[in-house]
Amino acid sequence: MSKKILVTGGAGFIGSAVVRHIINDTQDSVVNVDKLTYAGNLESLESVEKSSRYAFEQVDICDKEGLERVFLMHKPDAVMHLAAESHVDRSIDGPAAFIETNIVGTYTLLEVARAYWNNLDGDKKANFRFHHISTDEVYGDLEGTDDLFTETTPYAPSSPYSASKASSDHLVRAWLRTYGLPAIVTNCSNNYGPFHFPEKLIPLMILNALEGKKLPVYGNGMQIRDWLFVEDHARALYKVVTEGEIGETYNIGGHNEKANIEVVRTICGLLEELVPNKPAGVVKYEDLITYVTDRPGHDVRYAIDAAKIGRELGWVPQETFESGIRKTVEWYLNNKKWWSRVLDGSYNFERLGTK
Numbered sequence: 001m002s003k004k005i006l007v008t009g010g011a012g013f014i015g016s017a018v019v020r021h022i023i024n025d026t027q028d029s030v031v032n033v034d035k036l037t038y039a040g041n042l043e044s045l046e047s048v049e050k051s052s053r054y055a056f057e058q059v060d061i062c063d064k065e066g067l068e069r070v071f072l073m074h075k076p077d078a079v080m081h082l083a084a085e086s087h088v089d090r091s092i093d094g095p096a097a098f099i100e101t102n103i104v105g106t107y108t109l110l111e112v113a114r115a116y117w118n119n120l121d122g123d124k125k126a127n128f129r130f131h132h133i134s135t136d137e138v139y140g141d142l143e144g145t146d147d148l149f150t151e152t153t154p155y156a157p158s159s160p161y162s163a164s165k166a167s168s169d170h171l172v173r174a175w176l177r178t179y180g181l182p183a184i185v186t187n188c189s190n191n192y193g194p195f196h197f198p199e200k201l202i203p204l205m206i207l208n209a210l211e212g213k214k215l216p217v218y219g220n221g222m223q224i225r226d227w228l229f230v231e232d233h234a235r236a237l238y239k240v241v242t243e244g245e246i247g248e249t250y251n252i253g254g255h256n257e258k259a260n261i262e263v264v265r266t267i268c269g270l271l272e273e274l275v276p277n278k279p280a281g282v283v284k285y286e287d288l289i290t291y292v293t294d295r296p297g298h299d300v301r302y303a304i305d306a307a308k309i310g311r312e313l314g315w316v317p318q319e320t321f322e323s324g325i326r327k328t329v330e331w332y333l334n335n336k337k338w339w340s341r342v343l344d345g346s347y348n349f350e351r352l353g354t355k
């Protein structure tokens with residue numbers, strides 16, 4: 001039977017991939033609850049916004065009454081909670097919004113979902129799920145080891161971002177244990193792919209290179225991350241919310257550990273092939289790489305063991321890093337309208353009515 005899924009943060013990078021996946025590849029409906037911060041872009045949802053199975057509600061997850069109205073009106077069968085402040089550098093410059101949205105917002109959503117779920121009955125109550133989407137950054141750093149993060153690795157977050165996400169994970173598990181809220185948590189590695197806001201490493205490097213600007217790499221560029229193509233993540237999340245076990249945690253990863261500098265060199269190599277006509281003054285895209293002072297508290301290595309979700313739910317990523325990064329570079333080359341409206345701010349100002 002088809003479900004109605006309330007997705008928070010559905011106008012963001014991963015949330016919009018989840019919404020597109022549900023509308024395009026399943027029979028389920030979506031209610032997208034998003035405040036539309038700088039990171040929320042409804043233009044990422046143009047391909048699905050006319051579907052009768054899609055609805056949008058501009059609501060802040062810290063707004064209890066707003067959320068209560070949405071739950072009452074749409075009566076969801078499940079919640080997929082992605083709304084968050086998500087950029088580590090921004091969390092270092094201004095942690096307040098991270099505490100507010102990631103911790104207070106998650107608490108508010110949990111309370112509204114709990115009251116709603118308590119009033120359900122029969123199958124609707126038994127089948128309700130609260131799926132909290134989190135990050136592998138809650139586990140901290142694996143510098144100098146061959147270890148992988150598993151679902152039982154102790155939490156040791158380093159940045160205000162990862163500490164706020166760790167707090168939200170603890171809240172969700174407490175609501176599960178104390179109140180019986182049927183919750184599931186997933187922790188995922190770094191995502192990349194289409195519709196990624198150009199402040200993050202991969203889109204920033206692609207767009208800077210196309211404009212002949214410097215490619216700033218933190219420290220020595222040897223920070224290792226596991227990379228997952230965003231559409232693989234969206235497929236994993238849908239599998240978890242529909243087939244996952246209540247109370248379980250699933251780690252999600254791409255089995256693609258790469259040093260940041262390797263990622264940047266791969267992008268440069270693809271651009272040499274796909275855009276041989278370079279901006280004036282650029283001989284090789286790689287010549288644009290510049291090393292800049294490292295981020296304070298920068299974690300050196302993250303690596304995730306995603307065996308459990310493979311074993312228990314049969315999910316494996318469809319893309320390798322090589323196929324996913326090629327698709328991503330090609331997407332940015334073919335979707336200049338989307339990213340130029342992000343870069344000049346018009347996606348945001350027009351929506352807010354200030355331009």
Ligand SMILES: NC(=O)c1ccc[n+]([C@@H]2O[C@H](COP(=O)([O-])OP(=O)(O)OC[C@H]3O[C@@H](n4cnc5c(N)ncnc54)[C@H](O)[C@@H]3O)[C@@H](O)[C@H]2O)c1
Nearest residue numbers: 009011012013014035036037039040060061083084190191
């Ligand atoms: N990007 C990654 O690599 C990654 C990896 C693992 C986990 N995650 C987690 O996945 C989730 C989504 O990440 P993303 O990269 O798509 O983030 P994003 O920054 O691209 O999108 C966040 C979305 O949440 C919305 N939002 C922010 N504050 C809100 C509020 N108070 N109320 C309602 N909506 C609000 C924004 O408008 C935006 O649409 C986050 O919880 C993040 O911690 C991200």
